[in-house]
Amino acid sequence: MPTPIGNLPADGALDTSGLQISEEDLDVLLSVDPAAWQQEADLIGEHLATFGRRLPEQLWEEHDALLEYSSMCP
Numbered sequence: 001m002p003t004p005i006g007n008l009p010a011d012g013a014l015d016t017s018g019l020q021i022s023e024e025d026l027d028v029l030l031s032v033d034p035a036a037w038q039q040e041a042d043l044i045g046e047h048l049a050t051f052g053r054r055l056p057e058q059l060w061e062e063h064d065a066l067l068e069y070s071s072m073c074p
Contacts, residue, residue, distance in 0.1 A: 003032040004041075004070035034070075041067055 001008045008030050016026065045063060048055055 004034050004037045005032055
């Protein structure tokens with residue numbers, strides 16, 4: 001299942017036998033709040049900016065790709 005942070009396992013795809021976890025708790029653990037994630041993504045950019053010119057360009061490219069992927073997810 002696509003989310004702003006990547007794909008998550010589909011319902012029933014995880015073997016939780018032997019774990020004492022309810023379906024409701026598992027749903028919470030595997031949920032992503034898009035608005036909260038967008039705030040996190042903005043903070044990542046602010047953090048990366050603190051490194052100035054010392055930050056490798058590839059990290060900015062990864063951050064940009066993350067933001068682009070996030071914008072395409074529901």
